[in-house]
Amino acid sequence: xxRYQQIKLAKxxxxxxxxxxxxxxxxxxxxxxxxxxxxxxxxxFQVDFWLSSVDFGNYAQIFSQDSFIQAIGNSILVAISxxxxxxxxxxxxxxxxxxxxxxGRTTVMLVVLGVSMFPQVAVLSGLFEVIRTLNxxxxxxxxxxxxxxxxLPFTVxxxxxFMRQLPMELEEAAIMDGATPWVxxxxxxxxLMWPAMATTGLLAFIAAWNEFLFALTFTLTDSQRTVPxxxxxxxxxxxxxxxWGPIMAASVTVTVPLVILVMIFQRRIVSGLTAxxxxx
Amino acid sequence: xxNVNLSKINKVFGSTHIIKDLDLEVGDGxxxxxxxxxxxxxxxxxxxxxxxxxxxxxxxxxxxDLVNDLPPRERGVGMVFQSYALYPHMTVYENMAFGLKLAKxxxxxxxxxxxxxxxxxxxxxxxxxxxxxxxxxxxQRVAMGRAMAREPRILLFDEPLSNLDASLRVQxxxxxxxxxxxxxxxxxxxxxxxxEAMTLADKIVVLRDGRIEQVGSPQTLYxxxxxxxxxxxxxxxxxxxxxxxxLGGDGNGCRVSTPGLGELALPQDASGKSxxxxxxxxxxxxxxxxxxxxxxxxxxxVNVEYLGNEVYVYLEPKAGDTxxxxxSEAPSRWHLGQxxxxxxxxxxxxxxxxxxxxxAVNGAKAAA
Amino acid sequence: xxxxxxxxxxxxxxxxxxxxxRGTKVRRQRxxxxxxxxxxxLVTLALVAGWPLARTFYFSFTDASLSDTAGAAWIGIENxxxxxxxxxxxxxxxxxxxQSVWNTLFFSVVSVSLEVVFGIIVALLLNAxxxxxxxxxxxxxxxxAIPTIVSAKMWAWMLNDQFGIINHLLMALxxxxxxxxxxxxxxxxxxxxxxxxxxKTIPFVALLVLAALQMLPKDCYExxxxxxxxxxxxxxxxxxxxxxxxxxxxxxxxxxDALRVFDVIYVLTSNSTNTMTMSIYARQQLVEFQxxxxxxxxxxxxxxxxxxxxxxxxxLGRRQLGVDE
Ligand SMILES: Nc1ncnc2c1ncn2[C@@H]1O[C@H](COP(=O)(O)OP(=O)(O)OP(=O)(O)O)[C@@H](O)[C@H]1O
Ligand SMILES: [Mg+2]
Numbered sequence: 020x021x022r023y024q025q026i027k028l029a030k031x032x033x034x035x036x037x038x039x040x041x042x043x044x045x046x047x048x049x050x051x052x053x054x055x056x057x058x059x060x061x062x063x064f065q066v067d068f069w070l071s072s073v074d075f076g077n078y079a080q081i082f083s084q085d086s087f088i089q090a091i092g093n094s095i096l097v098a099i100s101x102x103x104x105x106x107x108x109x110x111x112x113x114x115x116x117x118x119x120x121x122x123g124r125t126t127v128m129l130v131v132l133g134v135s136m137f138p139q140v141a142v143l144s145g146l147f148e149v150i151r152t153l154n155x156x157x158x159x160x161x162x163x164x165x166x167x168x169x170x171l172p173f174t175v176x177x178x179x180x181f182m183r184q185l186p187m188e189l190e191e192a193a194i195m196d197g198a199t200p201w202v203x204x205x206x207x208x209x210x211l212m213w214p215a216m217a218t219t220g221l222l223a224f225i226a227a228w229n230e231f232l233f234a235l236t237f238t239l240t241d242s243q244r245t246v247p248x249x250x251x252x253x254x255x256x257x258x259x260x261x262x263w264g265p266i267m268a269a270s271v272t273v274t275v276p277l278v279i280l281v282m283i284f285q286r287r288i289v290s291g292l293t294a295x296x297x298x299x
Numbered sequence: 300x301x302n303v304n305l306s307k308i309n310k311v312f313g314s315t316h317i318i319k320d321l322d323l324e325v326g327d328g329x330x331x332x333x334x335x336x337x338x339x340x341x342x343x344x345x346x347x348x349x350x351x352x353x354x355x356x357x358x359x360x361x362x363x364d365l366v367n368d369l370p371p372r373e374r375g376v377g378m379v380f381q382s383y384a385l386y387p388h389m390t391v392y393e394n395m396a397f398g399l400k401l402a403k404x405x406x407x408x409x410x411x412x413x414x415x416x417x418x419x420x421x422x423x424x425x426x427x428x429x430x431x432x433x434x435x436x437x438x439q440r441v442a443m444g445r446a447m448a449r450e451p452r453i454l455l456f457d458e459p460l461s462n463l464d465a466s467l468r469v470q471x472x473x474x475x476x477x478x479x480x481x482x483x484x485x486x487x488x489x490x491x492x493x494x495e496a497m498t499l500a501d502k503i504v505v506l507r508d509g510r511i512e513q514v515g516s517p518q519t520l521y522x523x524x525x526x527x528x529x530x531x532x533x534x535x536x537x538x539x540x541x542x543x544x545x546l547g548g549d550g551n552g553c554r555v556s557t558p559g560l561g562e563l564a565l566p567q568d569a570s571g572k573s574x575x576x577x578x579x580x581x582x583x584x585x586x587x588x589x590x591x592x593x594x595x596x597x598x599x600x601v602n603v604e605y606l607g608n609e610v611y612v613y614l615e616p617k618a619g620d621t622x623x624x625x626x627s628e629a630p631s632r633w634h635l636g637q638x639x640x641x642x643x644x645x646x647x648x649x650x651x652x653x654x655x656x657x658x659a660v661n662g663a664k665a666a667a
Numbered sequence: 668x669x670x671x672x673x674x675x676x677x678x679x680x681x682x683x684x685x686x687x688x689r690g691t692k693v694r695r696q697r698x699x700x701x702x703x704x705x706x707x708x709l710v711t712l713a714l715v716a717g718w719p720l721a722r723t724f725y726f727s728f729t730d731a732s733l734s735d736t737a738g739a740a741w742i743g744i745e746n747x748x749x750x751x752x753x754x755x756x757x758x759x760x761x762x763x764x765x766q767s768v769w770n771t772l773f774f775s776v777v778s779v780s781l782e783v784v785f786g787i788i789v790a791l792l793l794n795a796x797x798x799x800x801x802x803x804x805x806x807x808x809x810x811x812a813i814p815t816i817v818s819a820k821m822w823a824w825m826l827n828d829q830f831g832i833i834n835h836l837l838m839a840l841x842x843x844x845x846x847x848x849x850x851x852x853x854x855x856x857x858x859x860x861x862x863x864x865x866x867k868t869i870p871f872v873a874l875l876v877l878a879a880l881q882m883l884p885k886d887c888y889e890x891x892x893x894x895x896x897x898x899x900x901x902x903x904x905x906x907x908x909x910x911x912x913x914x915x916x917x918x919x920x921x922x923x924d925a926l927r928v929f930d931v932i933y934v935l936t937s938n939s940t941n942t943m944t945m946s947i948y949a950r951q952q953l954v955e956f957q958x959x960x961x962x963x964x965x966x967x968x969x970x971x972x973x974x975x976x977x978x979x980x981x982x983l984g985r986r987q988l989g990v991d992e
Contacts (some may be wrong), residue, residue: 037792038803045806048866049813051822051832066835104711112708115701127705134716136977138927140946141970144726144953144963145719148736168715175708188384191351195446196398197372200700206397210388229814232932232946237955247816251934263824270817281812282805293878299860353694370696 031274049274056267063264077268081224086241087269090249094273097159097245098227102220108167109174109219112214114204116175117182128179135172137233142168157239165233170223175200177222177291181215182208182274218291223275244271301362301375301452301476301485302327304346310343310509316341320510321357325487325502330479332496333489334532335506341489342457344506348487349455350374372402377446378455381462385430391417391441395448398553402449413524416444419481429456436467443478456488460495472498495532497521505529527579527655536611537585539623543580543650545572553658555580557651559616560641561596567658569648578658579651583628584611585648592638598623600637605629614641725850726963733957744749746927746964758964763940770857772837774932775925778861778868782921784815784948785865786872791902793873794880809980819934822863826850853941860932861944864925872917880906919980943968 032075042130054067059074081087116128147156147163155161185208209216234245244252250269253262281288303325312317325331333341346352348359350371359366366374385394392413399409417423420440439459446454456475460468468484476499479486490496496503497517505512505520505528513525524530530538543555544632546562548569556562557580572578589612592598598614601622610631614623625639633639650658691805727746731739748757758764758832793804795796811817825832826849834846891901929946936942949969953962 032798034792037788038797041789041792042803042806044866044950045809045870048818048821048825049809051825052817055824060676064751064830066830067834076592086950088787089661108708108711111704115704119697119701121701125707130709130712133977134712136479136923136973137716137720138946138966138973140927140929140970141966141973142719142725143950143966144731144736144959145722146715147733147953147959148722149714149719149737164715167711171708171711171715180770186382186384188380188382189386192378192380192386192445193397194351195349195371195376196449198397200697200704202401207386223813231816231933232950236950247814247930250779250820251816263830266820267824270820274813274817277812277814278809281808285801285805285808288808289874289878292874 049278052267052274053271055263056271058264060264077264078272081265081269081272086244087249089242090244090246091273093159093162093243094228094247097166098224100159100163101170101227102223104167105170105174105223106216106220108171108210110216111176111204113178113182114200114208117179118185119200131172131175135169135176137168139168142231143236146233147236153177156237157243159243161225161237162234162245164229165237166227166230169230170226173226174219174223178212178215179221181212181219185211201216214287215291218284218287221280222288224290227282228273230275234270302329302442302488303485304360305348305362306358308359309343309355310340310347310352311355316428317509320335321509322509323504323511324516325485327606328483328485329656330486330488330501330657331485331500331504332493332500332502333504333506334493335498335512336532339506340509341506345455345457345487345489348453349376349378351378358556372398375449375452376455376458377449377451377453379439379442379446379459383430383442383462385441385445387430390427391422391433391444394430394441395444396520398445398449404435406453412448413444413448416448419447419461419478420444434548436471438465439471440474443475447482451484453485453487456486458489458491461491466567468492468495493535504535505532523657524649525657527581527651527657530581530649530651530657534583536624536626538583538649539580539587540621541580541582541616541623543578545569545574545576545578547574548572553650559596559598560643563643563645565645565650566650566660568659568660569650570659571622572652577653579655581649581651582643583647584624586644587623587625588642588644589625589627589633590640592640594640596640597638598641600633600635600639603631603633603635605631614639672964694786702869722992723963723966726959727967728964729960731959731963733954733959736959739960742960746961747968758961764948764965765941765943765944766940768941770879770942771926771928771946772945774857774861774864774928774942775922778864779921779925781861781865781874781920782868783918786917787876787914789869789873790876790880793877807870807873809870810867813867815867815930816934819863819931820868822859822866823850823935826859850936851939854961856936856939856941863935864928866929867931868921872921874915875913876910879910883909923973923977926976927969945972 054070055063057070057073057075057076057212058067059072059076097250116124116131122179148167150156150161153161153164155164190203190209193207229247230245231247231251234248235251238244241249246269250266250273253266253269302568303323304650305321305323308318308323309316313371319537319600324444333344335341345351347354349579349588350369353451354367355518363562371378386397389397395413395416396409399412413426417426420443422437422440422444423432425437427440430441433441439462441455459475460471463471472495481500488495488499493646500517502514503517504514504521507528513520513529515523520529520533524533527540531540539659541557541559543563546554546566548554550562550568550570552566553569554564555578563580598616600612601615602613604611604613606629609631610627610629610633612625612627612631612633614625616623625641652658686696686908689919718965726736726739728741729739730742730745744757746757748755748759789807793807794799815820827833828846828848828851831846831849833849834843838846839845845853849855875932887905888901891905927946928944929950932942932944933947938947938955943951945965946969949962949965951962952965956962
């Protein structure tokens with residue numbers, strides 16, 4: 020083996036070592052959570068890197084609690100409603116922003132961008148008042164309303180990027196056929212936008228599913244909580260005796276569907292994320 | 300069907316003036332082609348007629364209706380786009396029926412009209428396919444079908460064939476010509492390709508910089524170009540231009556001197572021009588004759604192109620000058636490196652003055 | 668050449684205004700439709716963002732309490748600063764507030780810097796050709812897909828002082844003698860929080876950088892390789908300048924996110940002052956102490972800081988964000 024080959028080999032080894040480190044770093048915490056959740060409580064406090072036996076006790080325990088099942092139901096209800104509303108309002112708005120030139124368009128774009136960068140805490144007290152006035156405190160409705168503050172700007176922003184990419188001549192053809200803007204959106208653009216809508220909807224769903232601050236503040240009783248709050252509030256006898264087994268079981272339960280979704284729609288998610296951030 | 304009348308049309312985008320005081324009359328059932336260099340405003344003018352852009356100033360009439368403010372659907376125009384712009388998620392049938400549906404036509408007449416259009420364009424077998432399952436030529440026909448289905452008064456085409464390959468282009472060109480004969484509707488067509496313009500048009504409009512340079516039948520434009528620009532734009536290979544000096548002349552003819560050709564007596568009316576005026580002499584490649592060189596008026600043959608049915612001979616007046624082209628039927632007895640004399644067909648020579656306007660040929664001949 | 672064109676353009680413009688508003692009906696209809704489409708969105712945003720924000724500003728000048736926001740009385744800037752009985756009071760004199768401002772800034776700068784460095788490394792790796800690249804890319808996405816609360820809990824378990832695997836590993840390797848109290852120890856808890864945030868956010872930065880890397884022209888790399896330039900030099904001279912726009916975007920998105928950080932820290936270290944950020948401080952005042960006026964004042968300050976960063980960035984980076992074409 021000459022010097023050149025040695026260097027090449029060393030580079031190969033270095034590359035694969037780096038890949039291995041990154042893989043372990045990315046996956047291990049989740050893997051460890053899965054292992055912990057599948058251990059019987061007697062073995063919880065000994066450190067293991069793999070399972071010697073599988074025990075579903077922790078899962079049985081969390082699913083025997085009504086409040087956890089309710090929390091999953093609430094999370095699903097809230098996330099799906101939010102996605103639906105954001106897409107509904109977002110599609111028409113993004114048509115206006117992406118395809119019509121008018122005065123004030125840049126201003127509206129800046130407003131949308133500005134709202135998406137809002138610190139949630141800054142609206143907390145005002146929103147609290149709005150929600151209480153509308154009698155939505157401690158109910159999914161309040162969360163649905165408040166979540167539009169981050170899902171709607173994001174949806175509009177990403178869909179506008181996609182709208183801009185649709186060919187001009189297609190819209191002109193529709194105009195020649197006598198289509199109004201509304202007909203153009205519903206009959207011509209929407210059928211072509213499904214992939215983009217799916218991506219955006221998925222990203223909005225994840226954001227809503229993971230939200231914590233509003234859910235913590237605007238709900239009061241166990242039956243109205245969403246999953247992140249429910250998990251955060253699982254507690255044992257004292258600060259130092261957290262029931263780690265059930266916590267990990269709950270964590271894995273709400274994460275697995277997301278991880279599977281992300282794996283399936285990997286490509287779309289990447290394109291949606293980059294469309295939201297880097298325009299072009 | 301309708302005639303189109305444009306008077307003093309202007310279009311301004313921001314601070315750029317694209318169409319300038321343009322007047323044009325398109326007769327009922329006429330096939331008019333817009334040609335001109337890229338960016339001269341052909342598409343803009345077509346889109347103004349379509350109603351996709353609004354005119355800044357001027358009046359536009361279809362038949363007797365003022366259409367300035369009408370949206371496209373109320374103008375009764377159909378348009379075929381360069382990229383076809385078919386609705387990708389609809390079948391051929393749905394593509395053609397879309398406009399009719401939006402116009403609230405009843406189901407039966409929709410079907411009847413779509414079927415009729417499909418029959419004319421030979422699309423009957425393709426009606427249930429999606430655009431992506433069609434070939435380029437078929438898509439082109441669907442695009443035309445969609446524009447025709449609503450039976451518009453005027454059909455507009457913006458470079459409809461430029462996405463097709465050469466042989467398909469010839470075939471579609473033929474189909475469009477036959478369609479026009481059959482339907483007899485008014486058609487306005489934008490193209491870069493002067494063969495398309497010459498073969499399809501009843502009337503060609505040469506645009507330059509947002510103004511009309513000349514309007515006329517293909518024959519008029521070819522034989523009597525009004526300006527040097529039109530002369531150079533129409534015809535392939537392009538017309539040969541050489542500097543010429545006016546020696547003298549009157550209303551019945553003139554004499555000019557051209558380096559390399561010597562003195563020529565031409566039929567152009569030179570009244571109003573003083574001897575010594577700088578002119579430009581134009582001759583089409585097929586109106587030049589080559590002869591054995593004698594004396595100093597000789598050109599060197601720098602290239603000979605054999606095209607099968609004809610031969611192009613390239614000549615270099617002086618080192619570095621633009622090449623002159625001679626065109627004749629094959630076979631040709633001329634070969635590379637030979638020195639030859641040029642003899643223009645005096646009846647077919649064009650003269651342009653310093654402002655690039657053509658000098659008229661005196662009365663009787665111009666009419667003929 | 669351009670002057671006559673401009674002149675005649677303005678002439679025509681003048682003529683058409685004199686002759687009335689012509690030929691723009693189609694356009695006007697389109698613009699009207701555009702506004703109709705925007706109104707539902709704008710109304711919603713006004714309801715959930717504009718109005719609440721205005722109310723927060725207002726509350727910050729009142730003595731509102733959570734149980735009675737309607738009966739709030741105007742007290743001027745007393746929530747921010749007031750001189751009373753020979754002493755200064757108000758947020759601006761509260762050492763805990765200043766501690767949380769400092770914590771927030773420290774957290775933001777450190778974690779975003781680390782994320783950018785590691786994000787670039789991961790992106791460079793994913794940009795290279797190797798077998799199973801898609802698999803690695805999918806794996807790298809996992810931390811991003813996990814809800815923040817869940818990742819905080821997962822790490823809290825791994826960082827557990829008595830039974831955590833991290834202490835176990837470090838002790839097995841002989842790096843430490845006694846278990847560390849990662850989330851409780853004042854000198855460690857901020858780093859624990861940063862570690863979790865970096866873990867969760869590297870994928871986002873890496874994906875943005877990767878997208879930028881994949882748009883780079885191949886030929887300048889080939890040229891550099893032919894010229895025998897060292898890869899490290901190529902990275903700093905060619906790659907880095909070319910991906911800077913994408914990096915700037917990633918950085919601002921991350922920075923704004925980090926400045927309002929709440930959930931990771933709340934779950935890992937609760938209301939501990941060692942890691943308290945502005946968001947946690949404000950929420951604690953608002954919800955736990957029920958002092959809406961005081962909490963709103965803190966929220967307002969947080970908003971102003973973030974708005975300042977945003978405006979500064981939008982001003983500097985308009986083109987990169989593509990707001991105007
Ligand atoms: N919407 C617009 N805004 C501003 N300028 C425009 C717009 N549309 C066209 N132009 C300008 O008007 C001029 C004429 O454009 P047009 O598309 O009519 O040219 P064209 O003759 O069709 O050229 P081509 O042969 O390349 O298609 C160009 O300089 C173009 O840049
Ligand atoms: Mg054009």
